[in-house]
Amino acid sequence: MTPDRPGRRPGIGVALGRVAVALTVAFGGLAAGAGYWQVVRSGELSSAPDDAAVIAAGRHVVRGEITDRDGERLAWSLTDANGEPYRKYLSNSLSGVLGYASRAFGSAGLERAYDAQLTGITSADPVQDLVKKFRAEPSDPQAIQTTLVAQLQEAAVRALGADRGAVVMLDPRTGDVLVLASTPVFDASAVADPETSAQAFGSLQGDPDKPLLPRATQGRYVPGSVFKIVTAIAALGSGAVSADTTFPEQPAGEKNGLLVSGYRVRDGHHGSTGSVALDFAGATEASCNIWYALAGLRTGGDALASWAGKLGFGEPIPFDLRTAASQVTGGGGSFGGGFTDAVELANAAYGQAETVVTPLQMALVTSTVANQGILMRPHLVRSFTGRAGTQDVDPEVWQRVLTSGQAREIAAAMQRAVEGPLGRQFTTGAQVNGLTVAGKSGTAELGGTGEPNSWFIGFAPVENPEIVIAIVVEQGGRGAERAAPIGGDLLAAWKAWAGR
Amino acid sequence: MRAPVALFLVALLIRVAVTVGWQFDGLYGQDAFAYYQQSIAIVDRLPRGELPPTDFFWPNGYPALAAMFMGVFGRSPLAAQLASLLTGAALAPLAYWLCRDLFPSAHSRAGIVSGLIIAVAGQPILSSVSIMADMPALFWATLAAWLLVRSSAGHLLAAGAALALSIVVVQRDLGAALLFFAVFLLLLYVVTARASFVVLGLLALLAGGALLYELVPHVRVRVDIWLDPFATASGSGYQVVQALHAFARGGILGTGLGAGLPAIGGAPPIPALHTDFPFAALGEELGLIGIMGILGLYLVVIERGLRIAASAVDDFRAILAAGLSLVIGVQAFIIAAGNLKLIPLTGITLPFISYGGSSLLTNGVVVGLLIALSDRGAEAPRIPSELRGFRRLRDRGAA
Numbered sequence: 001m002t003p004d005r006p007g008r009r010p011g012i013g014v015a016l017g018r019v020a021v022a023l024t025v026a027f028g029g030l031a032a033g034a035g036y037w038q039v040v041r042s043g044e045l046s047s048a049p050d051d052a053a054v055i056a057a058g059r060h061v062v063r064g065e066i067t068d069r070d071g072e073r074l075a076w077s078l079t080d081a082n083g084e085p086y087r088k089y090l091s092n093s094l095s096g097v098l099g100y101a102s103r104a105f106g107s108a109g110l111e112r113a114y115d116a117q118l119t120g121i122t123s124a125d126p127v128q129d130l131v132k133k134f135r136a137e138p139s140d141p142q143a144i145q146t147t148l149v150a151q152l153q154e155a156a157v158r159a160l161g162a163d164r165g166a167v168v169m170l171d172p173r174t175g176d177v178l179v180l181a182s183t184p185v186f187d188a189s190a191v192a193d194p195e196t197s198a199q200a201f202g203s204l205q206g207d208p209d210k211p212l213l214p215r216a217t218q219g220r221y222v223p224g225s226v227f228k229i230v231t232a233i234a235a236l237g238s239g240a241v242s243a244d245t246t247f248p249e250q251p252a253g254e255k256n257g258l259l260v261s262g263y264r265v266r267d268g269h270h271g272s273t274g275s276v277a278l279d280f281a282g283a284t285e286a287s288c289n290i291w292y293a294l295a296g297l298r299t300g301g302d303a304l305a306s307w308a309g310k311l312g313f314g315e316p317i318p319f320d321l322r323t324a325a326s327q328v329t330g331g332g333g334s335f336g337g338g339f340t341d342a343v344e345l346a347n348a349a350y351g352q353a354e355t356v357v358t359p360l361q362m363a364l365v366t367s368t369v370a371n372q373g374i375l376m377r378p379h380l381v382r383s384f385t386g387r388a389g390t391q392d393v394d395p396e397v398w399q400r401v402l403t404s405g406q407a408r409e410i411a412a413a414m415q416r417a418v419e420g421p422l423g424r425q426f427t428t429g430a431q432v433n434g435l436t437v438a439g440k441s442g443t444a445e446l447g448g449t450g451e452p453n454s455w456f457i458g459f460a461p462v463e464n465p466e467i468v469i470a471i472v473v474e475q476g477g478r479g480a481e482r483a484a485p486i487g488g489d490l491l492a493a494w495k496a497w498a499g500r
Numbered sequence: 501m502r503a504p505v506a507l508f509l510v511a512l513l514i515r516v517a518v519t520v521g522w523q524f525d526g527l528y529g530q531d532a533f534a535y536y537q538q539s540i541a542i543v544d545r546l547p548r549g550e551l552p553p554t555d556f557f558w559p560n561g562y563p564a565l566a567a568m569f570m571g572v573f574g575r576s577p578l579a580a581q582l583a584s585l586l587t588g589a590a591l592a593p594l595a596y597w598l599c600r601d602l603f604p605s606a607h608s609r610a611g612i613v614s615g616l617i618i619a620v621a622g623q624p625i626l627s628s629v630s631i632m633a634d635m636p637a638l639f640w641a642t643l644a645a646w647l648l649v650r651s652s653a654g655h656l657l658a659a660g661a662a663l664a665l666s667i668v669v670v671q672r673d674l675g676a677a678l679l680f681f682a683v684f685l686l687l688l689y690v691v692t693a694r695a696s697f698v699v700l701g702l703l704a705l706l707a708g709g710a711l712l713y714e715l716v717p718h719v720r721v722r723v724d725i726w727l728d729p730f731a732t733a734s735g736s737g738y739q740v741v742q743a744l745h746a747f748a749r750g751g752i753l754g755t756g757l758g759a760g761l762p763a764i765g766g767a768p769p770i771p772a773l774h775t776d777f778p779f780a781a782l783g784e785e786l787g788l789i790g791i792m793g794i795l796g797l798y799l800v801v802i803e804r805g806l807r808i809a810a811s812a813v814d815d816f817r818a819i820l821a822a823g824l825s826l827v828i829g830v831q832a833f834i835i836a837a838g839n840l841k842l843i844p845l846t847g848i849t850l851p852f853i854s855y856g857g858s859s860l861l862t863n864g865v866v867v868g869l870l871i872a873l874s875d876r877g878a879e880a881p882r883i884p885s886e887l888r889g890f891r892r893l894r895d896r897g898a899a
Contacts, residue, residue, distance in 0.1 A: 012818060013810045015693045019686055019822070020806050023829050027795045030833065033840035037747035038788040045748030050733065052742060052769035053749055056762035 047116030049107065057119040057139060059103050060084065064118045064143040066098060066110065068150040069176070069382060074098060075111070080194055087111070087192035090150060093157035096166070096182025096214045097148065097321070097380070100191040105201045109214060110146070110380060113320050117142040117384055142386040147176035147379065155493045156181035159486045165473040166215035167490065168363040172459060172468045174395035175367070175376030178494075180321075180360075182215040217317075218324040220356045221472050224444030225287045225426075226455045227351030229365055229410065230328070231296050232284065234307035236406045240299040243409045246277035247294040258290045263343040265293045265350075272422055284413035284440070285423040289350045296349020297342060304328060304345070305337030310401050311365050311375065318398075319360065320380040326361040330354040351442060363470035366457045369410045370438075370465035373402030414438035415462050427456065429485030432492045436462040439487060443478045451475040456483035460491050467494050504593035511592035515585045539566035539580055674712075674719065675834055675846025681705060682830045683823060690809075690822050726844035742769045743780035743839050754787025761785075774855035776847050779839040795836075798851075802829040808874040821873045824866045 037045070045051065062085045066075040074094055077085045087101045099109015107115055116122045120139035156167035160183040169179035184207075190200035204212050213219060235241035249258060254273070257264030269286045276282070283291035296304060308314070308328045317323040328348055333340035339348065347353035360378065368375045377398035384391045402410075415438040417423035418430050426441045439458025446452060454476030459465045469487055476482030542552045542563055552563070565587070566580040573579035685701040712719040721736060729737035729744070746769070749755060761768045761781060770777045783791050805825020812818035828851045835854075838845035849859040 012690060012693075012815075015690045016806050016810050016822060019690060019826070020803060022686075023802055023826075023833070024799060026833050027799055029842065030836050030840065031792055031795055033837065033842045034747065034783060034788055034791045037744055037840060038751055038783060038791070041744075042748045042751045045745050046751070048745070051745050051749065053762040 043122065047122040049112045049115045051116070051121075054115045054119065054121050055106070057121050058101060058107060058115055061119040061139055061141060063087065063101060063111075064120070064141040064386075066118075067143070067145045068148045068153075069146065069178075070149065071145070072150050074146065074148070074150060084194070086194055087189070089188045089192070091154060092185040092187050093154045093181065094148075094150070095185045095188045095211070096216060097153070097180040098188065099214070100188040102192050102197050102201065103194060104197050105191065108212070109321060110144070113322070114142075114144060114381070118144065120386065140386045140388070142384040144384055145382045147171075147178060147382050148180070149178045149497060152179045152490070152493055152497060153181055156486075156490055157183060157185055159489050160473065163473045163476055163482070164209055164215070165471070165476065166219055166359040167486070168216050168359045168468075168470045169490065169494065170363055170367060170378060170468050172367040172370035172376065172465050175378045175398070176382070176395070177378055177380050178467070179490075180214075180216045180380070182213070182219070184209050184211045186211040214321065215472075216359045217319065217321050218358065219472070220324050220326070220358060221453055221455075221474075222444040222446060223351040223355055223357045223362065224442035224453065224455055225289075225351055226362055226440050226442035226457045226470075227355055227357065228284065228287065228292050228349070229369065229414070229440055229457065230308055230311065230313075231292050231299070231304065231349045232280070232410050232413070233311065233365070233368065233402060233406075234304045235295045235299045236280070236409060237307050237402050238299055238303045240303065241280065241295045243280045243413075245295070246279050247291060248277060250283075250288065250290045250294060251275045251277050253290050258293060260293065260297070260346045261342045263346070265290055265346055269422070280409070281413040281416050284410075285416040285420040287417070287423075287426055287441070292350040293346035296345055299349075301329075301333075301335050301337030301339040301345050303337070304349070305339075307401075310399050311368060312361055312399075313357075317358075317360060317364065317378065319378050323360060324358050326357040328355050352445060359470050359472050362455070362457050362472075363468055366459055366470060367468045368399075368401045369407050369414065370459035370468050371407075372404035373400065373407035375399040375401055411438050411459075411462060411465075414440055414458070417441075418458065426480050427458075427484045427487075428480045429488045430456060430458060430491075432460065432488055432495060435460050435491060435495055437488075437491060438462045438465075439484070441478075441480055441484050446475075451477050454478060454482035456487040458487050458491070460494075466498070467491065504596055507592045507596050508589055511589035512585060515589055519581060519585065535563050535566065536577065536580055538563035539570060540575055542567040543570045543575055674722065674844070675838075675848030678705075678834055678846060679827070679831050679848060682834075683826045686826050686830070687819060687823050691819060722844045722846070726841065729841065739770055739772060739777065740841060740845055743777050744841060746770065746777075746780040746784040747840070750784035750787045750790075752788045754783075754785050754790055757785050759785065772847070775849060776835070776845070776854075777839055778850050778853045778855075779836045782853070783839075798829060798832045801825070805829075805870055808870055812873055817873050821870060824870055824873075828863070828866060 047054065049055075062077050063075075065073055065077075067073055072090070074090045075098055076088055078088050079085055084103070086103065089095075089098060089100075095109075097109055099107060099111045101107040101111040101115070101118075106112070111118065118141060120141035152169060156169070156179045160167065160181065163183060165183055167179055167181040168177065170177045186204050187200060190196045191204070193200075236243070251274070253259070253265070254267055254269075257266040267289045269288065273282070273286055273288075278286060278288055278291050280291075280295075282288075283295075299307075305314070305328050308326075313326045313328055316325050329338045329340075329344060331338035333344065335341050335345060337345075339345045344353045348355045364375060364378060367378075375398045377396040379393060379396075381393050383393060415436065418427045418437045418439045424431075427439055430437055430439050430441075437458055437460045439456060442453075442455030442457075444453040444455060452475070454471075454473040456471045457469065459468045469490060471483045471486050471490075473482045473486070538552065545552055546567070562583075566583040569583040570576070570579045573582060681701070685698055688697050688701070689695065709719075713723055714720075725732065725737045725740055729740040731737065733741040746760065749760065754760070761770070761773070761784065770780065773781055779791075779794075782794060786793070802825050805821060805828065809818045809821035809825065812821055831848060832851050834843070834846060835848050835850050837843045851863050852860070854860075
């Protein structure tokens with residue numbers, strides 16, 4: 001090749017053409033990438049609570065109101081001396097679910113989850129979002145009607161009293177969450193009020209009782225015996241165990257404990273059941289650790305973990321609020337399903353070992369039994385209302401876990417755990433006049449000498465369940481002592497509210 | 501004496517006169533001082549068998565060169581300045597050669613004038629050669645074109661060595677390294693029309709990338725951010741995540757000019773918006789539609805540049821025109837793809853759009869060169885018919 005030659009080498013034009021095509025394709029890739037972020041992921045990212053526009057709008061827009069399912073106002077906006085809006089809340093009892101929206105300290109809870117809707121950055125209608133920039137006032141703050149019932153929420157917080165704990169109540173037929181209480185509560189209005197927010201927020205952050213932790217959705221607790229319902233769902237659902245299954249080793253092991261690979265699984269009900277080999281309902285009524293350990297071993301680690309997965313274990317539950325993940329095992333073991341060995345599986349089957357749950361997760365487990373094996377997706381919002389009208393949130397089936405027959409068997413066993421002569425001792429106070437209640441208590445040993453966590457899960461009425469409840473009281477003692485009576489009180493309060 | 505040697509000596513003389521006359525020791529500004537200190541650190545440490553400090557942000561190429569001079573002439577600002585005097589003066593004959601090939605009819609005048617200009621202005625050019633991608637990209641495209649045209653085995657070897665060297669010099673600046681490499685590969689393909697070179701080059705790129713990922717912590721951080729920026733959304737991945745949010749806020753139609761980038765506490769959400777993320781800002785305010793338009797405009801510039809290359813009167817001009825258009829196109833691709841999380845983000849500028857003196861200056865030079873290359877000199881310039889019409893109208897109005 002010589003320089004300054006007037007003619008073209010024949011190949012160069014072709015090669016240049018190919019380079020041009022390659023660059024055009026590469027730029028097409030850029031356009032596709034832009035399309036992915038600007039169309040496919042646009043809604044999700046631009047309405048996320050940590051989006052800059054959402055945060056900026058949160059500081060000057062008058063947020064939409066939040067109401068409960070009966071229309072009672074739970075959160076609304078006031079204006080300070082400078083004409084800037086700030087938030088006011090109906091009651092401290094809502095702090096664990098609504099959270100707060102503060103100009104200085106950001107937002108939490110439902111206020112954070114729906115920051116974009118409450119400030120009107122995004123609406124529920126994509127067409128409105130597309131054309132809003134052509135309007136004089138682009139933001140369209142949405143009012144949110146929740147599924148909550150303010151008076152039941154109040155009753156739940158009152159029932160927990162000075163204890164730390166959580167209550168979840170939901171409608172198993174729709175997934176509507178009626179109560180999502182966490183104690184201790186805090187004064188969210190003080191956090192939102194610019195006059196008091198610095199002082200209020202500072203003392204909350206330093207509080208050793210951690211009032212800012214929403215325990216119902218993010219508190220992770222050892223479940224104890226309430227986890228037996230998960231084991232029951234896995235065992236019956238997978239067919240490893242039927243309602244008639246008895247284990248001959250069970251009565252024999254009652255006195256000195258059942259030996260599993262050198263570890264003794266112990267029980268405390270030997271005096272009342274004696275040498276009788278318990279079936280599923282009997283074991284549930286007596287809260288028999290040995291029967292459940294044997295059922296768990298027969299079901300196997302893989303099946304237990306995968307059936308728990310169908311109930312929402314292993315991942316944060318998709319919900320309006322951020323949730324912590326529940327787990328059946330710490331994972332990483334080689335025994336199957338992540339369990340380390342047979343001992344861990346046997347202990348997990350009755351809710352000890354590395355098993356950790358959130359109160360919301362236990363409410364979903366109960367909801368599956370109550371709703372004939374179908375788990376509805378839990379949700380907190382009934383509707384969004386903006387300029388363009390009202391957008392309803394419809395109930396949604398999340399998982400089909402059990403057949404209705406299997407669910408009925410577990411429900412019957414849980415009813416015996418509340419009404420049976422032996423079960424009653426574990427669930428004292430859970431019964432309600434004029435209402436059939438099914439349930440299960442739990443006493444979660446924490447190791448060491450501290451009081452165990454007190455648990456109760458249940459639903460009512462048994463024939464046609466309309467309400468599910470899950471309660472945990474931190475270091476409240478045995479399930480029967482603290483959580484079960486709260487369950488009875490709150491189911492009675494629900495009965496009064498529902499007018500049944 | 502031959503012209504290039506004379507030019508080199510004249511350039512050196514001018515630069516020495518400027519340095520002595522103004523008592524100019526080269527330590528202007530924070531960056532130059534940081535370079536100087538890094539050179540001193542290298543001189544101090546290497547004899548003890550230690551490595552130079554790794555917390556130096558800029559490339560180590562220039563400090564290493566200055567350290568060599570310090571090793572001979574002692575630890576003084578003047579020794580460091582000597583390095584830039586000699587290398588800066590060396591740019592003058594290079595400019596001469598370039599102009600001789602570009603403007604053969606007026607080579608002596610144009611070459612000498614531009615050589616002298618570069619000799620005087622060499623200091624800022626040299627410091628940007630070692631820092632920013634734009635200037636060296638221009639320089640590299642020219643050099644590559646030149647070497648490829650005279651392609652013998654020796655020249656190709658020299659090209660490979662120059663490529664390796666420039667990547668070492670810009671070791672910190674991954675974007676620049678990637679840009680040089682990609683442009684060189686594409687030019688190699690244009691000249692040889694052999695796809696095997698491109699394949700080999702891509703394999704080398706992957707191997708080099710993997711090696712850098714293992715060895716250089718800075719590279720590993722960048723790649724990890726790319727793989728999952730949301731994992732460190734409030735830390736190292738902050739800017740990338742904020743940029744993706746900006747694209748998302750823009751949606752299809754955009755938020756409108758000036759209506760994007762919600763300020764929090766008076767500051768825009770993306771700190772390096774004006775240099776590294778203008779594409780994200782455009783994506784937010786103009787939307788997907790605007791992004792498509794901008795990408796289309798880049799394609800037009802590239803297409804026109806490649807067309808100039810295809811119809812250039814000689815090989816050198818053809819390859820230079822191709823290289824210059826590819827510098828624009830590949831650079832725009834690398835930074836836009838980084839903004840969109842298609843490849844790891846590298847801090848290079850978006851041609852014609854990013855804030856920054858040297859970048860805009862270089863883009864202007866590139867366009868000027870392309871226009872010069874498109875002038876085939878054979879036809880006399882003629883007045884466009886529209887202009888004649890306007891003139892008639894004006895004349896009639898005056899009458």
